[in-house]
Amino acid sequence: MKFSFAFAAALSLSVSAAAIAADAPVIKQNALVKTADGRKVGYIDRILKDSAGVPTAVQIIYSGRFVVIPATTLSAAEKGLVTSLTAKEVNRL
Template sequence: MKYIFALAAALSFSSLAVAQDAPVIKARTMVKTADGVRIGFIDRVYANAEGTATSVQIIYRGRFVSIPAATLSSGEKGLVTSLTADDLKKL
């Protein structure tokens, strides 16, 4: 019985740790590529029914581009996407 309790506690703590590592995604946040190239500021955040961000809209090179939220992580000053500049050109 104590093994089940220990497993349940471990799972709840790991879920809490993952939730704390999630980036804060909000409008007017700077987004850069992994190599430090500035993409732009978030114009709009799109979310699902639960309120979790699914994608963000950025004006990149004079056009609106939607970047999947799953590619974003916290950076030193803003957010960092795992997409490259070439990937952004294809969006």
């Protein structure tokens, strides 16, 4: 009985992790990033990753300076990626 419960719990966690990974956008070097309000921010200069190799943020050059945008704000777009941040919010980073 304990084995069945543990197996079911482990299976649900693995399915959840797979579902989350499937929803994650593909983050690539030099991909275009736009803001939620449709403005072009720039191209990905560097991808920051955690110890497991999962992207945590991207670095772009915006208005002549490096800006780090959290990967959790990114989603796939027709051409490149879109951040849920507005241009005003990106400017504050």
